[in-house]
Structures are given as C-alpha cells and as structure tokens.
Amino acid sequence: MASEKVLSHLEAHKQQHVQQLQDFLRIPSISSQSDHDADTRRAAAFVADELKELGLAVDVIDLGGHPLIYAETEIRPDRKTLLFYGHYDVQPVDPLELWDNPPFEPVIKEGVIYARGSSDDKGQVYTHIKALEAYIRTGEELPVNVKFIIEGEEECGGHSIYQYTEENPDKLACDAVIISDTTLYNEETPGICYSLKGLAFMEITVKGPAMDLHSGSYGGTVQNPGNALSEIIAKLKDEDGRCLVPGFYDDVLELDQDERDGFAALGYTDEILCRETGAPAPFGEKGFTTLERMWARPTCDVNGITCGYGGEGAKTIIPAQGLAKVSMRLVPNQNPAAIATAFSAYVKRIAPAGVEVEVTNHHNAAPVLVPRDSAMIQAGMAALEEGFGAKPVFIREGGSIPIVGTFQDCLGAPVLLLGYGLNTDNIHSPNEKFDLKNFWSGIRTSAVLMSKAAETA
Amino acid sequence: MASEKVLSHLEAHKQQHVQQLQDFLRIPSISSQSDHDADTRRAAAFVADELKELGLAVDVIDLGGHPLIYAETEIRPDRKTLLFYGHYDVQPVDPLELWDNPPFEPVIKEGVIYARGSSDDKGQVYTHIKALEAYIRTGEELPVNVKFIIEGEEECGGHSIYQYTEENPDKLACDAVIISDTTLYNEETPGICYSLKGLAFMEITVKGPAMDLHSGSYGGTVQNPGNALSEIIAKLKDEDGRCLVPGFYDDVLELDQDERDGFAALGYTDEILCRETGAPAPFGEKGFTTLERMWARPTCDVNGITCGYGGEGAKTIIPAQGLAKVSMRLVPNQNPAAIATAFSAYVKRIAPAGVEVEVTNHHNAAPVLVPRDSAMIQAGMAALEEGFGAKPVFIREGGSIPIVGTFQDCLGAPVLLLGYGLNTDNIHSPNEKFDLKNFWSGIRTSAVLMSKAAETA
Incomplete structure (x- = not known):
C-alpha cells in the first residue's frame, strides 16, 4: 500500500x-x-x-x-x-x-x-x-x-x-x-x-430503379428496394435475436462459471433494464441472462434505415434505393475483419432478386x-x-x-x-x-x- | 360523327x-x-x-x-x-x-x-x-x-x-x-x-426504447425497432412479391382472356420496362405478364422507411423507433377499407416480441x-x-x-x-x-x- x-x-x-x-x-x-x-x-x-x-x-x-x-x-x-x-x-x-x-x-x-x-x-x-x-x-x-x-x-x-x-x-x-x-x-x-466488445460497422445499399417510381404506374413490375432491404435485415437474426451470419458464433469465447456467478451476484434485473431504457420488455438470445447478453454476447443491430419518403403524409413511390447501417458488437475471440467478410458474403447470398446489393465495411475494432x-x-x-x-x-x-x-x-x-x-x-x-x-x-x-x-x- | x-x-x-x-x-x-x-x-x-x-x-x-x-x-x-x-x-x-x-x-x-x-x-x-x-x-x-x-x-x-x-x-x-x-x-x-387501381395507404410505427440507445451499452438486451420493422415488412410479401396479408386476393377480379390478349397485343416488353425505370430486372408475381401485373394485379410497396441514423458515417445506436409508409394499390373488386383492416390485423399478429406496433390507415381510394x-x-x-x-x-x-x-x-x-x-x-x-x-x-x-x-x- x-x-x-x-x-x-x-x-x-x-x-x-x-x-x-x-x-x-x-x-x-x-x-x-x-x-x-x-x-x-x-x-x-x-x-x-x-x-x-x-x-x-x-x-x-x-x-x-x-x-x-x-x-x-x-x-x-x-x-x-x-x-x-x-x-x-x-x-x-x-x-x-x-x-x-x-x-x-x-x-x-x-x-x-x-x-x-x-x-x-x-x-x-x-x-x-x-x-x-x-x-x-x-x-x-x-x-x-x-x-x-x-x-x-x-x-x-x-x-x-x-x-x-x-x-x-x-x-x-x-x-x-x-x-x-x-x-x-x-x-x-x-x-x-x-x-x-469489438465492432464491425457495416453499410448495406440496395439499388433498384434509377429514380423513385410512381407506386401506381410501376407497382408490381420491379423489385422495391425498401422491401428488399427489409428482407435482408430480417434474415440477419432469428426471432430470438440470434445472428444468422454463418460462422458468427464460431470464435465466441463462452463465459466461464465464475464469470456467470459474478454477473449474477451484481443483481442487475430486467426491471432495471426497462427503467434505464424505457423499452417495453427485455429481448434477446435464449440461454443467457440480460447482463450476459449485454456484456458477453455478440450483437447485430440496425443503427438506421434510410429509404424513400419519410415526410408528413403520403408520397406513394417505389424508392430508388434503400440504405441500412448495421453495427455488430463482437466479443473475444471474434475477428472483426473475418466477421465483416462473412456478413458481406451472407448479405450478397440472401439478396432478393431484382435489385443490386452493395455491402461496405466502414470500420472495425477488436x-x-x-x-x-x-x-x-x-x-x-x-x-x-x-x-x-x-x-x-x-x-x-x-x-x-x-x-x-x-x-x-x-x-x-x-x-x-x-x-x-x-x-x-x-x-x-x-x-x-x-x-x-x-x-x-x-x-x-x-x-x-x-x-x-x-x-x- | x-x-x-x-x-x-x-x-x-x-x-x-x-x-x-x-x-x-x-x-x-x-x-x-x-x-x-x-x-x-x-x-x-x-x-x-x-x-x-x-x-x-x-x-x-x-x-x-x-x-x-x-x-x-x-x-x-x-x-x-x-x-x-x-x-x-x-x-x-x-x-x-x-x-x-x-x-x-x-x-x-x-x-x-x-x-x-x-x-x-x-x-x-x-x-x-x-x-x-x-x-x-x-x-x-x-x-x-x-x-x-x-x-x-x-x-x-x-x-x-x-x-x-x-x-x-x-x-x-x-x-x-x-x-x-x-x-x-x-x-x-x-x-x-x-x-x-385503388389505394390503401398505411403507416406502421414500431416503438422500442424511450430514446436512442448506445448499441454497445444495450445491444443484445432489448428488441431493436429497426430490425423488428424489417421483419414485419419482410413478411408482407413472399419472395415473388405476392402479398401475404390474409384474404388479400379474395376479391380480385381476374382478367378475362380478351383483356389478356389485348394487353399482349400492345407489345409492352421487359426491355421497355427496364429502359423506362432503370431497374436492373423485372420482378413480380408468377403467372402474369409485366403489363398484367402493372395494370391488373394488386401491389404492396414500401414507400419509405425512417429509422435511426441516416447521416454520414457511423452512429452506433439502437433506434427508439422505426416508421414505414406502405401503399397497397388495389384492383376491382377489392375493398380498400377491408384490405386496410386485414393489413392492420396481420401486422399486429406478426409483430416481433419486445416492441409496440401501431398501424394507421391514412387514406383509401376505391x-x-x-x-x-x-x-x-x-x-x-x-x-x-x-x-x-x-x-x-x-x-x-x-x-x-x-x-x-x-x-x-x-x-x-x-x-x-x-x-x-x-x-x-x-x-x-x-x-x-x-x-x-x-x-x-x-x-x-x-x-x-x-x-x-x-x-x-
């Protein structure tokens, strides 16, 4: 001392x-x-x-x-x-x-x-x-x-x-x-x-028609980039929030019992979570406590979607493109570059017909x-x-x-x-x-x- | 004369x-x-x-x-x-x-x-x-x-x-x-x-946390409204673009042979479509020509998605909410009010866990x-x-x-x-x-x- x-x-x-x-x-x-x-x-x-x-x-x-x-x-x-x-x-x-x-x-x-x-x-x-x-x-x-x-x-x-x-x-x-x-x-x-946690920060761009189209004049004839982008995002995770990118969990270092006990002893409850966030309910992967998911499980979150018309009232268009920012928070021993590559390949593979899809890996952190x-x-x-x-x-x-x-x-x-x-x-x-x-x-x-x-x- | x-x-x-x-x-x-x-x-x-x-x-x-x-x-x-x-x-x-x-x-x-x-x-x-x-x-x-x-x-x-x-x-x-x-x-x-075509114009709002959350601090613990909204949109149509709202096609008046022949005689081709729209390919329901889909099949198109961060670079948040505008173009003899009601009920039913979902029917046209x-x-x-x-x-x-x-x-x-x-x-x-x-x-x-x-x- x-x-x-x-x-x-x-x-x-x-x-x-x-x-x-x-x-x-x-x-x-x-x-x-x-x-x-x-x-x-x-x-x-x-x-x-x-x-x-x-x-x-x-x-x-x-x-x-x-x-x-x-x-x-x-x-x-x-x-x-x-x-x-x-x-x-x-x-x-x-x-x-x-x-x-x-x-x-x-x-x-x-x-x-x-x-x-x-x-x-x-x-x-x-x-x-x-x-x-x-x-x-x-x-x-x-x-x-x-x-x-x-x-x-x-x-x-x-x-x-x-x-x-x-x-x-x-x-x-x-x-x-x-x-x-x-x-x-x-x-x-x-x-x-x-x-x-580390980070792999991705951007998905879905391109369809050359310009916004009238949804009456051309509805039903071309793929809608907003619908297509949503399909891609929907396939990033299952209904429990588990990421579906192949190999995503391969290198995840599981928590040891000592860590799980330590987390549990901290007394963090779902009530605290909902009070802190205002969320209606906790949500996430089965088999883990809220604190375990927060601190030790990798995530895949949409940070923003930009697509078509967002103003007041109606503008009934088929948007020319849609863009989503996605952050994956990674845990030891996931490799951000490898995860980013797997993400890109997966998104390209699940891309719906009728649109062009680009994936960019903006930056990573280990x-x-x-x-x-x-x-x-x-x-x-x-x-x-x-x-x-x-x-x-x-x-x-x-x-x-x-x-x-x-x-x-x-x-x-x-x-x-x-x-x-x-x-x-x-x-x-x-x-x-x-x-x-x-x-x-x-x-x-x-x-x-x-x-x-x-x-x- | x-x-x-x-x-x-x-x-x-x-x-x-x-x-x-x-x-x-x-x-x-x-x-x-x-x-x-x-x-x-x-x-x-x-x-x-x-x-x-x-x-x-x-x-x-x-x-x-x-x-x-x-x-x-x-x-x-x-x-x-x-x-x-x-x-x-x-x-x-x-x-x-x-x-x-x-x-x-x-x-x-x-x-x-x-x-x-x-x-x-x-x-x-x-x-x-x-x-x-x-x-x-x-x-x-x-x-x-x-x-x-x-x-x-x-x-x-x-x-x-x-x-x-x-x-x-x-x-x-x-x-x-x-x-x-x-x-x-x-x-x-x-x-x-x-x-x-008629119209039923809808707005879907998905609400999660009370404010945008840090995707590191709270990722994995609460449902992400951007992901949840995408899941909803993805379930509006199948991979061929056919609408999945129950009963959607029940009242659709099918084209008669005379109409189909008339459309075919007009010589509208997919090449014309792609030239007019700049879309990479035609897309839509199987069993119908492009002109049949354009003129006589009901549609369900996202007009815009507003969710989270859309600016330059990264803002790694879990958005507090997501909003989508959806236009359904309806054909004889679909009833816009009935379709809007079916849409709302369906969206509520497929809403993922952990978020609150609101559906609004803004306006209709027969x-x-x-x-x-x-x-x-x-x-x-x-x-x-x-x-x-x-x-x-x-x-x-x-x-x-x-x-x-x-x-x-x-x-x-x-x-x-x-x-x-x-x-x-x-x-x-x-x-x-x-x-x-x-x-x-x-x-x-x-x-x-x-x-x-x-x-x-």
Missing part, C-alpha cells in the same frame, strides 16, 4: 486538488470545433506544464491534429512501468440552454462538480497526475516508473494516438496501461472492466479481454478496494474503446480500465458532473496502484 | 385555339402556394368567362378552398348529358433552373408547346371548351347537354370537388363523365383507360372498372379513332384517381378517361409540354364524342 505520508498528503490537499481541477475545467477544449483550437492547445499546455512542474520529461507531439502529451519520470530498469492514458479534450456543449450553469464555469453543489469534461475525462485523468504529485511532493520514493500519454482528439476521432502508438511501441513500453475514462459499477461499487488473474488486474482490484473503501467487482462493457485494442496489440501489456465516473454523469450531455468523492477516491486508488503494481511478480 | 361545319371550324381555328391556350397557360395558378392565390382565382375566372361567353349558365362555387366552376348548357330532357371534369390549377415549378424557358411564358417549338399546365391539365381540359365552342359558333345544333365541373385544387389535395359531388349528385347528373387528364397509350395510339362494352365507352373509342385518325386501344392504369371513384359512386355514370397527353410530357417536372397535334386531335375527339354520345341507346 501507499505510504502514510502519501495518503496524508492527499488528505491534506483535497481542496487544493479541486481548485486545480477547476482551472483545468475552465479551458473550453472542444476538439471537434476549430474555433476552439486555441483553447484545446491551452488545455494541452496545462497538462504539459503540470507534468514538467513535477520534474517529468515532457514531449509535445504534433502529428497534424491536436497535440499528444508524452511524459515520463526517470525510467529505472529495476521498477515496473505504468503508462497512464487519458484525454484533455472535451465534447461540444450544445444544447447550451439545457445547462444549469455555464459548462466552462465549474460549480460545486453538494459534493459534486458540474462542468463539461469533469467526468469525461479531465477529472479522471487528473487523478493520476495528483497521485504522482503526492509521491514527488512528499519525497517518497516512487515505486514504479510512470509514463503519461494524454491526447486531445478522443472526442473528435483523431488519428494521432493510433499513429504514435503504432510507431513508438518502445517509447510507450510498459507493464500495464491504466485508463480512467469509464465508470464505477454503481455508486457504491468500484470495478475493473476486463473486457470490451474486442478486448484482460485475464482476470493477471497480477496487474489483481493489483488494480486491491488499489480500488483501498482507494474507495469498498469491495470492487469485475465488470465488462458492451461498448468499444478502439485505443484499448491498439495498446494491447502494440504494447503487449494488459490494459486496466479503472473507471471513476458514474453512469449518471451526463457525459456528452448537458450538466456533465463528477462526484468529488470519486475524484478523491480515484486519486487515492492511483497512488495505491503505483505501490501495488511495484509488488507484482 | 360531328358535322362538316364543326370540323371545318376546328380546322380553321387551330392557331387561334393555340393562342387562347397560351393566354390560359400564362396564368401561374399554382394552387398549393398561397402567394399564387390571386393567380389561381384568375385562372378560375378565365374558365368561367369563356364558358359564359359561350352562353352557358356558370356558377362559381366557393367551398373554402379554390373555387369550383360549374357550367351547363340548356338541359333538354331529350338529350344525353355529358359532364366534363378537369382542373385549372397547376403543379409548382421548382426546380426553376431546370426549365429551358420560363414555365409561365409558353413557347412553341416544333409543334410542341412548353409551359407548366400545358398537359396537366389546362391543355387537356381546354379541348372540351373549344369543342363545345365549335358547335355554338357554327350554329350547329348541340347533340347533347353539356355540363362542366372544373376545379382548382387537384394539385393541392383539396376537398371541394368531393364535397360538391357528394352533396349535389342531381346537379351533376349525367350519362357519362369525361375526363381528359391522362395520356394516350403511346405517341401513335390513343386509348381509353377503363380501369384504375378501384375503378368501367365495362368495356358499355355504349358510352364504345362512343369514346369511336370518337378517339376519328379524332386521332388511329385505332384506339383499351388500357388500364396502375395509379389511382380518387375523384373517379367518387363520380362513379355519386353519379352512377360511367367515367371515360380520354387522355390526350403523353408519358413524356414532364407533368410535375420541369419543361412540361403538350403536343399541339394531340391538342387539336383532342378537340376533334371531344367534338365527335358529343355527336357519338347522342347516338348511344
């Missing part, structure tokens, strides 16, 4: 940490809006300056987008190395009128700080900086080598972090990557997310699985328990975080998703917030992790 | 008729655009004035929309009565930049007049006025009683004509309704359209069939042959003209669809045109029809 000196320092500087976080949050670093480019650079400088102040060697790396901040402490071969990843950019703030306070004027109410970026991700990435600071300011010997790679394009889909990671695996070499950009399991329960028994994961669990004062749980996530797969592939190190936010933090929405309790517990967790990681074999 | 005096008058006044038509076409009577309301009233006055000038009793009827013009000659009980229907309003002109000449400055090039409304319907309805004029100006005894009911809301979906017809069947009582608002079979061949052996139809065929100097054919139409059903129901008289336009007239599009040859032949046909109708038993 972290020394008493470090923990006392953290306890004594809680208010100062909040004030410093407020300074960070005042910078409107909206990476997707070019009129905020100067602000985004200012947020990068804020991070770089703090890390320089702590004595780290800092590189500001410009790969054509918003800069990456790379920083490292002294790298001693006798110490383990932790790489902390996060981002200093934030989401846009529209609709502004729904904010109770201006998004870049942080307000604290009842132990909660409200501001854009408070939870996603400035408040979370800042915990690691403050944890490191505690070691340095107290003169306590740092138990591990620490590296930071902090980006400014997470919210605008930039390529810099991918390019840098692929080109500089030695620079980023580490024993574990630590990412705090997700959530606790719930308000009382911290957790480590040890698996993320699923991620970190072995729960790895030493670093165990260190993370222990750190969470000390940091939050509550027993942590193992969780999985149905979403995809593409950079995690890139880190795993390029660095060969386990990635620890230590989320300090809450599902109710309104990230990407008005009134984004972050509980100060979780901010402080997160800092403590990071400090403890540095010492726990040092003790791993 | 019409007297030599009448025909000579028509021959002598061809250029004058064109000049008068140009005056009519210069009035931008776009009924759906309120800034053209004064123009639309001006077009009504143009028609009313011409008919008054010919000595008819004219009523301008205001039922809250654009006025109806009702006019009648002396009504003698010893004469048959023909009711001529048409409309003086026109379609909007956007996109204006695609017109070679301003839409309301008629230009004549190589025997064709270009202007909005030239074919739909000013040029066609005007033929009947000029035919009547020939009898009156030459002092030739009019062989029939003539009534006109000319409306100004055909292009904006107004209710006036329906209300007036339903409330005044005695006023409109006649032995036949004559409508010239459609087309010749082709450039060389006139025809009478003796059957129109199919129309005029017996080909009726005396008035035979008179129309004879008039076409004389007027156009070519043997006319019997044709049907896949589209619906709702007022035809209303005339049939309220007046109990056969409706003759004597179309003088061409499929290539660009009605509803830029560069609308009307062949002067067909304008003059149409006037002649109407004049001959007045005498042929008088001779019917």
